[in-house]
Amino acid sequence: MPTVSSLRIAIVGGGLGGLAAALFLRQAGVHATVYEQASALREVGAGLVVPPNMVRPLARLGLAGKLPEFAVRLEAAWEFRRWQDARVLSVQPMGDECERLYGAACYVAHRADLLALLQQALPEDQLRLDHRCVGLRQDAGGVELTFAHRGGGRTKVTADAVVGADGIHSAVGPTLQANAEPRFAELCAFRFLVNAESAPAAALRPVQTLWLGPGRHLVHYPISGGRLVNGVAIVPAGEWRTESWTAEGSVDDLVAEFGGWHEDVQRLLAAATETKRWALYDRDPLERWTHGRVTLLGDAAHAMLPFFAQGAAQAIEDAEALAACLCSADAAAAPAALQRYEAMRRPRASEVQLMSRGREIRNHLPDGALQRQRDLELAHGEPLRQSAWLYGHDPEQGATHASG
Numbered sequence: 001m002p003t004v005s006s007l008r009i010a011i012v013g014g015g016l017g018g019l020a021a022a023l024f025l026r027q028a029g030v031h032a033t034v035y036e037q038a039s040a041l042r043e044v045g046a047g048l049v050v051p052p053n054m055v056r057p058l059a060r061l062g063l064a065g066k067l068p069e070f071a072v073r074l075e076a077a078w079e080f081r082r083w084q085d086a087r088v089l090s091v092q093p094m095g096d097e098c099e100r101l102y103g104a105a106c107y108v109a110h111r112a113d114l115l116a117l118l119q120q121a122l123p124e125d126q127l128r129l130d131h132r133c134v135g136l137r138q139d140a141g142g143v144e145l146t147f148a149h150r151g152g153g154r155t156k157v158t159a160d161a162v163v164g165a166d167g168i169h170s171a172v173g174p175t176l177q178a179n180a181e182p183r184f185a186e187l188c189a190f191r192f193l194v195n196a197e198s199a200p201a202a203a204l205r206p207v208q209t210l211w212l213g214p215g216r217h218l219v220h221y222p223i224s225g226g227r228l229v230n231g232v233a234i235v236p237a238g239e240w241r242t243e244s245w246t247a248e249g250s251v252d253d254l255v256a257e258f259g260g261w262h263e264d265v266q267r268l269l270a271a272a273t274e275t276k277r278w279a280l281y282d283r284d285p286l287e288r289w290t291h292g293r294v295t296l297l298g299d300a301a302h303a304m305l306p307f308f309a310q311g312a313a314q315a316i317e318d319a320e321a322l323a324a325c326l327c328s329a330d331a332a333a334a335p336a337a338l339q340r341y342e343a344m345r346r347p348r349a350s351e352v353q354l355m356s357r358g359r360e361i362r363n364h365l366p367d368g369a370l371q372r373q374r375d376l377e378l379a380h381g382e383p384l385r386q387s388a389w390l391y392g393h394d395p396e397q398g399a400t401h402a403s404g
């Protein structure tokens with residue numbers, strides 16, 4: 001793709017959001033370089049929902065056709081089951097119905113495969129590894145970034161605009177006075193992978209299953225072409241306060257959380273050989289993402305709880321909107337273009353952030369009248385249609401795509 005713009009963009013962070021931003025900017029003819037602190041791009045072993053509002057942008061990058069090579073196309077989702085007896089409370093057909101409504105299927109994938117898909121599409125010289133951003137100074141003409149390297153050295157780079165795509169513990173955010181205090185959700189998540197041979201047959205179906213029970217819930221779906229089952233258990237945090245995707249948890253602790261649950265749950269958990277555990281925090285929506293020539297994208301801009309499975313999708317929506325705003329800007333117009341990007345994205349991402357709060361209260365009801373009422377409502381819900389505001393949105397058009 002030829003570069004037609006004279007703009008030079010620096011993206012701090014080579015996660016899903018940063019790489020997608022570089023790809024959309026490249027497609028729009030704008031040169032961007034990604035600076036990533038790690039010396040190799042790696043993702044922790046975990047799965048991710050790739051909803052239609054992420055698949056359509058990937059299609060516009062020419063990458064969605066590769067999803068079936070490693071991701072699993074969901075035939076059903078929101079399969080709610082009762083904790084004790086596995087009774088199905090409701091289930092939503094996906095597959096063709098999702099494509100009909102939203103022009104794309106819904107997939108579940110291994111994060112590492114998704115990151116590799118984006119990395120392979122980006123020319124090597126647009127990704128600089130071992131570049132940890134430690135300083136940022138802007139004036140009317142541009143931004144100077146300082147990077148620290150593993151060997152101890154430092155280098156400086158200048159750019160017309162900077163995008164902080166450096167995740168929940170962003171280094172760029174605080175330089176804009178755009179950091180929000182973490183809010184503890186009093187919950188923690190156990191995340192684990194199980195080999196297909198060790199998993200109960202029900203967990204191998206191309207279905208996203210959610211087991212609901214008193215005080216906790218468990219989500220699982222197959223990934224990696226069905227070779228693995230990804231599981232996430234949301235439980236009360238107890239004393240656990242570590243907010244890290246990579247902190248090790250104990251499988252015994254995980255199994256103990258689900259004592260008395262249905263045997264399929266017990267079998268799945270018992271097959272886990274390791275688990276990650278992190279305390280769930282989110283942030284209030286930021287009042288601004290942009291200051292002058294610097295803006296934020298992805299978790300750095302809108303860290304959210306995982307209950308809508310939208311963190312990565314929102315990052316990719318950001319990436320597409322950013323490129324749409326910057327494609328016609330020169331260096332002088334870059335600050336105004338970043339303001340347009342923020343105006344396009346902040347209201348929606350903030351809404352998703354706020355909507356993602358409090359879902360656990362409903363999911364974790366103890367058995368009783370409220371739980372029976374919830375189960376009745378689940379049985380009559382139409383979650384796929386009700387997700388039109390999420391799944392039907394296209395950032396560039398700012399429009400909702402749902403039909404029928």
Ligand SMILES: Cc1cc2nc3c(=O)[nH]c(=O)nc-3n(C[C@H](O)[C@H](O)[C@H](O)COP(=O)(O)OP(=O)(O)OC[C@H]3O[C@@H](n4cnc5c(N)ncnc54)[C@H](O)[C@@H]3O)c2cc1C
Nearest residue numbers: 013015016017037132133166167171298299309310311312
């Ligand atoms: C294991 C895991 C599981 C998840 N599961 C779900 C899920 O099921 N559903 C869902 O909606 N969301 C989920 N999320 C959240 C979702 O994946 C995130 O919203 C999404 O990855 C955000 O992407 P990002 O690029 O903004 O940030 P990140 O993926 O966090 O990437 C940030 C990148 O910036 C780099 N970086 C940080 N600081 C610096 C610095 N100073 N200099 C240079 N580089 C830096 C980091 O090394 C990292 O590569 C999950 C996240 C993780 C990690």
